[in-house]
Amino acid sequence: MSRPASGAAAGKIGGAGRRSRGVWLTALPLYLFTIVFVAGPLVYMLVLSFQTKAEGWGVEQVFTWNNYLRILDPVYLDTFLQSLKLAVSTTLLVVLIGYPFGYFMAKLSQAWKRRMMMLIMIPFWTSSLIRLYGWMILLQAKGAVYQTVRFLGFDIDPLKVLYTYPAVLIGMVYALLPFMMLSVYSSAEKMDWSLVEAARDLGASPMKAFLSVTLKLTMPGLLSGVILTFVPSMGLFFIADILGGNKIVLVGSLIQDQLTRGADWPFAAALAVVLMIMTTLLIFLYQKVTHSTELEGLF
Amino acid sequence: MEEMILSLRGIRKSFGDAEVLKGISLDVKQGEFITLLGSSGCGKTTTLRIIAGLEQPDEGRVILEGKDVTREEPHKRDVNTVFQSYALFPHMDVASNVAYGLKIRKVPKEEQKKRVKEVLQLVQLEGFGKRKPSELSGGQRQRVAIARAIVNNPRVLLLDEPLGALDLQLRRQMQLELKRLQKKLGITFIYITHDQEEAINMSDRIVVMNAGSFEQVGTPDEVYHHPRTSFVAKFVGSANIIHEEGKTLAVRSENLLFAKQGASDKYCVRNGAVKEKSFAGGLLRVVFVLEDGTELTASRHGIDTDVREGEQVKIGWLPEHAVEVEDDLPEEGTGNPGTGGRMPREKLEAAELKGDRS
Numbered sequence: 156m157s158r159p160a161s162g163a164a165a166g167k168i169g170g171a172g173r174r175s176r177g178v179w180l181t182a183l184p185l186y187l188f189t190i191v192f193v194a195g196p197l198v199y200m201l202v203l204s205f206q207t208k209a210e211g212w213g214v215e216q217v218f219t220w221n222n223y224l225r226i227l228d229p230v231y232l233d234t235f236l237q238s239l240k241l242a243v244s245t246t247l248l249v250v251l252i253g254y255p256f257g258y259f260m261a262k263l264s265q266a267w268k269r270r271m272m273m274l275i276m277i278p279f280w281t282s283s284l285i286r287l288y289g290w291m292i293l294l295q296a297k298g299a300v301y302q303t304v305r306f307l308g309f310d311i312d313p314l315k316v317l318y319t320y321p322a323v324l325i326g327m328v329y330a331l332l333p334f335m336m337l338s339v340y341s342s343a344e345k346m347d348w349s350l351v352e353a354a355r356d357l358g359a360s361p362m363k364a365f366l367s368v369t370l371k372l373t374m375p376g377l378l379s380g381v382i383l384t385f386v387p388s389m390g391l392f393f394i395a396d397i398l399g400g401n402k403i404v405l406v407g408s409l410i411q412d413q414l415t416r417g418a419d420w421p422f423a424a425a426l427a428v429v430l431m432i433m434t435t436l437l438i439f440l441y442q443k444v445t446h447s448t449e450l451e452g453l454f
Numbered sequence: 455m456e457e458m459i460l461s462l463r464g465i466r467k468s469f470g471d472a473e474v475l476k477g478i479s480l481d482v483k484q485g486e487f488i489t490l491l492g493s494s495g496c497g498k499t500t501t502l503r504i505i506a507g508l509e510q511p512d513e514g515r516v517i518l519e520g521k522d523v524t525r526e527e528p529h530k531r532d533v534n535t536v537f538q539s540y541a542l543f544p545h546m547d548v549a550s551n552v553a554y555g556l557k558i559r560k561v562p563k564e565e566q567k568k569r570v571k572e573v574l575q576l577v578q579l580e581g582f583g584k585r586k587p588s589e590l591s592g593g594q595r596q597r598v599a600i601a602r603a604i605v606n607n608p609r610v611l612l613l614d615e616p617l618g619a620l621d622l623q624l625r626r627q628m629q630l631e632l633k634r635l636q637k638k639l640g641i642t643f644i645y646i647t648h649d650q651e652e653a654i655n656m657s658d659r660i661v662v663m664n665a666g667s668f669e670q671v672g673t674p675d676e677v678y679h680h681p682r683t684s685f686v687a688k689f690v691g692s693a694n695i696i697h698e699e700g701k702t703l704a705v706r707s708e709n710l711l712f713a714k715q716g717a718s719d720k721y722c723v724r725n726g727a728v729k730e731k732s733f734a735g736g737l738l739r740v741v742f743v744l745e746d747g748t749e750l751t752a753s754r755h756g757i758d759t760d761v762r763e764g765e766q767v768k769i770g771w772l773p774e775h776a777v778e779v780e781d782d783l784p785e786e787g788t789g790n791p792g793t794g795g796r797m798p799r800e801k802l803e804a805a806e807l808k809g810d811r812s
Contacts, residue, residue: 352528357603
């Protein structure tokens, strides 16, 4: 009776166990690539973060905890907090806009799906930097955004549109929204909508059916969308630089600053390590909270 | 008048330009097993979806226990569906799937557990509660789908070709089990199938559907022995349709006899040639072509007969086996009402007819 039952699971386990030498050989380039280009730099960064900045330019091979202790300085802690705040609000907004978009896109006809996909992809044909300068023009004093807000009857200071926190938030959401839309879409596209009908048939209101069936089944897409949004938004310093002026300093900008102007590589490395650990922990926490283990198109 | 649990009144439904349901009406009694029988695309699934509330009719009313529920949302109707694809929730185990409706209705946890256990026992799936739907076979999934629906004790259970995906043997077994279950629970079943054997085996009444209309509503016996239209005769009884003097007659293949020559004057007889012979399902089928090009099929027990392909034979049937039906081919017009009388027939000698009626 249980023969078909264990089929799917056994297939996976058996596949891993029976990995022959031939498979190892074909996978070897992948391992080499990963070791050289992912693990290598990471280890180098970790080592670097415990070394000492040389006088003038370069690194001295002297072990120290100082780089990490420096991060505890309120100025830097505040930067981490700012970054976290921006990343969380960006992710939240992206979820609120991107999830419904991906959900409804999956319900469109084939022709309209293609058209929507096209509309999402077109901006990627231009450099993201150029698109950001486009936002600068829109957000500038007495620019299109200002005019629109005025037209809607709100009175705002024309000088307080660009180089503000909302401007940075707009830029971040704009840059990261497509990733959420696409990963929710690919999850929702695979959904069997008759399950929602079954839920309605069994007595669930539309909201209840959405929460207990649709949301659960599109969770992999939502989760990978959140990761694709949250992780980059902790480090996307150029958006904050361009749209926020120098008023909003994020960990990303701080690291870039330490690498270039400060020439303090070990401190930059320490900041990067802490950022990475923080991001990983938050994603781990998020996964625990949502009970999601599957990710759409990732891992 | 007997209390009707469900009534459909003049339901019409179109998708775009295609009219899927052309004004259908039906009354269903409490505890009845009703089958909607028809080929794919005849509108039977749409009828079911309208009863469930998953589709809105353009016209007409759905009345459940005397209450008009036409515009009522699906979750507010005391009707449950067993979907063709089963539509089990893949992220829940069997017990949670079955308990879903109870949980939504906020039935106490203890009661939920008890009822889930009972229903799983009823469909012979005790001990499967912790399995995921992906770990079950087709037949087991089917049972879970039934359990998930009947656990809510609906007034009416709708079943959309529930056995369609199962192999023949399992299907026969499940037919009996479903019938047993329906008797035991006393729930009204509205069952969809395109398999006439299934319909005849299980139903109290059969609704034969064709192109969005009800061709005939009746007991299996009525539908099989007294088809109202040529469509019903062909679809349910695999009958031959014979046009004679402006009348349309239906003769089932087992009542069609053939011989090289001669027949008694009790029989209506035609001349024809043997087109092909085939043996299937314990029966020999012989196809004849009449002089006017009509094809007739006769079946009899055995694996072969002495007529050869291409040979000229006499084909005959007893008048009482010919049922006059309405012709529903549009170019022929609708048939004339009234029961069929005696048909003129060629007189032949009785002794020589090799009749093998079954």
